[in-house]
Amino acid sequence: MKYAKLGNSGLIVSRLAFGAMTFGSGNIPSVYKVGQDLGQNLVDHALDAGINFFDTADAYAGGQSEEILGQLLGARRKETIIATKAGLRVGPALVQAGLSRKHLFTACEASLARLNTDYIDLYIVHKTDPFTPLEETLEALNDLVRQGKVRYIGYSNWPSWLAAQALQMQRERGWAPFINGQMYYSLIGRDVEHDTVPFMTNSGVGLTVWSPLASGFLSGKYTRDNLNDPNNRLSGFDFLPHDKEKGFTILDTVREIARHHGATPAQVSIAWLLAQPHVSSVLLGSSKIAQLDENLSAGDLELTSEDIATLDQLTRPEPLYPNWFTTNLLDSQVTEALKKNLS
Numbered sequence: 352m353k354y355a356k357l358g359n360s361g362l363i364v365s366r367l368a369f370g371a372m373t374f375g376s377g378n379i380p381s382v383y384k385v386g387q388d389l390g391q392n393l394v395d396h397a398l399d400a401g402i403n404f405f406d407t408a409d410a411y412a413g414g415q416s417e418e419i420l421g422q423l424l425g426a427r428r429k430e431t432i433i434a435t436k437a438g439l440r441v442g443p444a445l446v447q448a449g450l451s452r453k454h455l456f457t458a459c460e461a462s463l464a465r466l467n468t469d470y471i472d473l474y475i476v477h478k479t480d481p482f483t484p485l486e487e488t489l490e491a492l493n494d495l496v497r498q499g500k501v502r503y504i505g506y507s508n509w510p511s512w513l514a515a516q517a518l519q520m521q522r523e524r525g526w527a528p529f530i531n532g533q534m535y536y537s538l539i540g541r542d543v544e545h546d547t548v549p550f551m552t553n554s555g556v557g558l559t560v561w562s563p564l565a566s567g568f569l570s571g572k573y574t575r576d577n578l579n580d581p582n583n584r585l586s587g588f589d590f591l592p593h594d595k596e597k598g599f600t601i602l603d604t605v606r607e608i609a610r611h612h613g614a615t616p617a618q619v620s621i622a623w624l625l626a627q628p629h630v631s632s633v634l635l636g637s638s639k640i641a642q643l644d645e646n647l648s649a650g651d652l653e654l655t656s657e658d659i660a661t662l663d664q665l666t667r668p669e670p671l672y673p674n675w676f677t678t679n680l681l682d683s684q685v686t687e688a689l690k691k692n693l694s
Contacts, residue, residue, distance in 0.1 A: 354366060357530055364559075365402045366632050372408070387419060394424065400647050405431055405432070407436075408439070409435060433473070434505070451488075451491075452490070459474065472502045473502070474504050505530060510547075517529060530555075530556060530557060532551055534560065559630075560630060614648075617649070619652065
């Protein structure tokens with residue numbers, strides 16, 4: 352297992368993390384399907400492989416994911432880094448969602464109880480909240496850190512402009528800063544490269560990746576014929592580009608590279624992410640030991656520079672304004688002069 356610092360912090364995380372979203376049961380059986388016994392096997396297997404980073408959220412399976420993960424880690428909890436999230440709706444009352452001071456304090460206490468721990472290593476706000484002032488959210492997170500209930504804080508699914516505003520406010524006021532952004536990123540979903548990645552790289556915020564296989568699409572298990580099956584995960588959360596055929600064209604190339612390496616499409620997709628210098632850790636969600644083993648093996652897969660270039664070119668997102676305008680107006684004279692001096 353390889354490890355990395357998470358952002359500018361001193362927190363050392365395994366580059367492959369274990370996502371516990373599948374733990375529990377509930378109204379989404381295609382997602383929540385791992386019980387206690389299988390969960391114990393998966394957690395033990397992950398720990399034995401060198402994973403020290405486990406991710407969950409209060410909204411997963413109505414809190415069951417946190418409960419099961421806390422029980423399964425047991426005495427080995429102090430060897431691990433637990434990340435959990437708050438902000439999604441967890442009850443019918445108006446105040447049982449969002450990033451208000453009231454809800455974050457209540458949610459944190461509930462997560463601590465379910466995880467059977469007295470501190471959370473990384474507490475992540477799961478989404479934006481347009482109804483709560485940013486200052487209120489950030490001060491509440493800082494207070495949780497100062498109280499010792501939370502060690503570090505992060506965000507998930509925030510636009511870069513809001514994360515930048517938050518980080519500036521935290522620094523100005525001496526509050527605990529965000530060290531992590533957990534974002535969706537995959538070979539068929541590279542939107543974070545427009546602004547999020549440049550912001551994180553410049554600001555020292557570590558990027559962790561959720562759904563690296565685009566809800567299973569990049570595992571290769573979907574075909575043009577079964578894509579619309581209502582029982583598959585993509586039917587409820589569509590990660591594919593509007594042009595579905597483009598998604599399959601990408602998958603065909605991933606399969607070709609996988610065959611060349613004697614690997615699987617999933618391993619190639621994860622290995623490509625691990626090859627990105629801006630990625631700190633990739634979350635692996637598994638419901639089978641064989642699936643976990645397959646994904647763990649991606650850490651040993653060395654893609655060639657040609658492989659990476661092929662995938663980069665095929666999947667590169669169209670530049671957005673003003674990014675393309677800035678690129679087009681780069682001073683060629685200065686660029687050439689710098690190249691000569693650096694060569």
